[in-house]
Amino acid sequence: MASERSPLLQDRRERGLSTSSSINGKPKLGPMEISAKNRRAILAGIWIATFLGSLNTTLVATLIGSISSEYQSANQASWLGTAYLLATCTFTPLYGRLSNVLGRRGANQTAVFFAGLGVLCCGLSNSLPMLIAARFFGGIGGGGIFTTATIITSDMYTLRERSMTQGIAAIFNGAGMGLGGPLGGYISDRWGWRWAFLIQIPFFIVAFTLTGMNLHYVTPGKGKSTKEVLKRIDYLGSATLFSAVGSLLLFLSYKYNEEMSFSSKPVIISLCCGIGMFIMFVIAELFVAPEPVLAPFLLKQRVPVLVGMSNFMVSFCNFSVMYFFPMYFETVMLTSASTAGAHLLPNSLSMSCGSMFAGWVMAKTGRYKVLSGVFGIFPFVATIMMSRLSEDSGPFAQWFSIIPLGFGNAVVVQATLIALLAHVDRPTMPVATGFGQLFRGIGQVSGVAFSSAVFQSLLYDELSKRITGPDAASTISRIRHSSKLVARLEPTLKQYARDSYGIALRRVFFYAACATLTAYIIRMAIPDKNLDEEELPVRRSSKRHSIHRRSTGNLAAASLPVDIDSQRQPRMQSPERMSPNEMEDAIAGDEVNSDADTASTPTLQAQPIRRRLSTYSSTFGVEDLEDEMAGSARQ
Structure with a gap:
């Protein structure tokens, strides 16, 4: 039996107060109290889903040629990318709120379900409009996967630990983005583009199952009615x-x-x-x-706004390159779709290395400013190198010019995410995560849409300069509608087409360079902060951890500050609402009074701390979106 002097928590629990509770006689653990095995299973589920979500953002980059040639509509094929990204930027911010409404598990599984269903519909589609609609449907879940994964990771780790964990998570994100093109091209060349979608379905099932079986921790919160909750969705x-x-x-x-x-x-x-x-x-x-997706109070804070602007520009640059870099090798260098997609592999590897490197450095140093300043210029160097590619460029320039882009952007994404989380309160983290993802989503869709518009406009102008004659309009239209046609043209027209594609694509890369340079300048204004400042100043000695359970098994009310009202019974102040100084006073006060006669002090009836489940609801009712402990977008 636990004595009055025995510590309430050990190991990870020593970092702060327990969030565990008991519902129907069964103990419910908080996110930092679950077992290592449980934590690894949760991470496996969300990371598999993260990989698949990232894979689908770039998968169509090397499938556009095959799909547009089948449907004879290359100039509309950009909608395959923008439809997915449009849904992502529209619905992603809602998942920060849905994580508090449906719980962490409900929100994550909703995202995985929609993403998987969209992928299945893509593989079974029989027309371009149906395929575009399926891509939009998949994007509804794709963006939510990233947001819910970040929130779940934020629940389970401290800020410094999170930098390393998010670095590992970014490996899956980077691998998915980098492998989307190569895998799509390889599968398309051998089995057809539909199998690039259908082959993902078993992995979506695995991800859904892992989170369904293991994501059961509890987080602070109280319940309200379903009607009140649904009214607050934006x-x-x-x-x-x-x-x-x-x-x-x-x-x-x-x-x-x-x-x-x-x-x-x-x-x-x-x-x-x-x-x-x-x-x-x-x-x-x-x-x-009532709960805006673009949280107004964050718009008044310097760091969230700067991070949001940087996210927009970085995503704009990333997706401008991702969607058009393979096309350069397919139309200018006349390689196969699989070879064109393989040129994204160095980017994938560099993104994974950059993510791990950034996580390791921030975990070791507790800083992010210098990291972003030094490596944030790499993407600009890469895009300038890509804008200077030509038919005579050697293998090194063709294969390795993209490496600084992946490494630099991976470092920047990790550093800015940690910077954002370090400058907001823990209850605000779900809202802030959705805020950052909103700018990133708009940047993604804007990058693809703007680059496609520039590319198509310049391609038309360059082809019109070179191709003349009575059938010129028809020939230009055929070349623009099917990129695969370039390799089959007669020599003179083929050279005209290659030159025109080359000029248009290099201009796209130049605009991407301008975007990433702007992002770098914006990030210079983000202040540095020690990541250890989030930690409560509670030492790891037994004297400093005398927060006990009484013999009844309840959390000792005398250990916590109380609000006393003469008209009602004293109630406990929630430990998550306590400042570090109040925490110190509570611990010290409990240490001094622990041996005193209990009869000399008022007996306080401990009230149960209500918990927001990572599942849908608890015995306290459906989860409340507006609960103070969960953070509100309108403060």
Whole structure:
């Protein structure tokens, strides 16, 4: 039996107060109290899903040629990427809130389910519109996978430990992004592009099963009714954001893919709708939505805004390169789809190394500023090198020019994520994570859409300069609609097409260089911070850990500060709400009074600390989105 002087927690639990509770006689452990085996199983589930989500963001980069050639619509094939990213940037911010509504497990499994179902529909689609719709459906879950994985990791580790754990997680993210192109091209060349989607289904099932069986820890919170919870989801903000970004994509498609004039109705309507919806989105977030996806209080804080701007530019650069780098080798160097995709492998390896390196350095030093400053310039160097590629470039330039891009961006992503989390309160972390992912998602879709518009416009202009004659319009249209046609053209037309593709693609890489340089300049304003400052100043000696359980097995009420009201019974102040100084006072006070006569002090009835389950709900009811302990987007 535990004595009054025996420590309540050991090992990892010594870092702060316990979050465990007992429901229906069964102990419920907090995220930092679960076993190492349980923690590894949870990480395996979310990391497999992270790999698959990242894989699907770049998978179509080397499938576009095969898909567009089958459906004869290469100029519309960019929608395969933008549809997925449109859904990602629209729905990703909601998962920060859904993690508090459905619980960590419910939100993560919802994301995995939608992502897997979208991939299955892609493999079974029989038309380009159906395939684009399936990609959008998969994007609804794809973005949520990253957000929920980050939140779950934040639950289970301290900030310094999180830097290393997030570094390992980023290996799966980087591997998925880097391997999407090579695997897609390899599978497409041998078994057809549909199998690039269908082969993923068993892995989605494994990820879903692992989290379903192991994600059962509890986090602080209290319950309210389902109606109250659902009312606080930002439906208006999500709808206006979707409409604004979707209208912008339509404008770029009409103007640059379809070569419509600015005076045409579709161009004018889509542009006006985009501007109008964006204004409505801002108004909804600032004044209307009870839980806005674009948290207004974070917009008033320097570091979250700077991190968001950096995320936008970094993602813009990354996806501009990811979607068009393989095309360079397929159309200019005339390689196969699998060989073109293989040129992304060095990027994948460098991203994994960069993620691990960044996590290791931050875990060792507790700092991130110098890391981002030194390695953040690497992507700019890489994109400048890519913008200077030519048909005569040697193997080194073709294969290794992308390496600094992957390594530098991986370091930057890890450093900025930790910087963001280090400058917000722990209860705000789910909201802040969704905030950062929102800018990243908009940057991803903007990078693909803008790059596609620039590419198609320049390609049309360059082909028009070189190809003339009575059938010129038809020939130009065929070359633009099917990138695989370039290798089969007669020698003169083939050279014209290669030159035109080369100029257009190099311009895309140059704009990516401008974006990443802008991101670097923005990050210079992010201040450094010691990652150990989050830790409570509680020493690891037994004298400093005299927070006990009474003989009844309940948390000792005398160990905690209390709010005394003459009109009602004293209640415990929640330990998660205590400042470090209050924690010290509580521990010291308990140490001094532990041997005193218990009859000389008021007997305080300990109230049960309600817990927000990582599953859907507890005996206390459905989980509340607005609970103070879980963080609110409107403070």
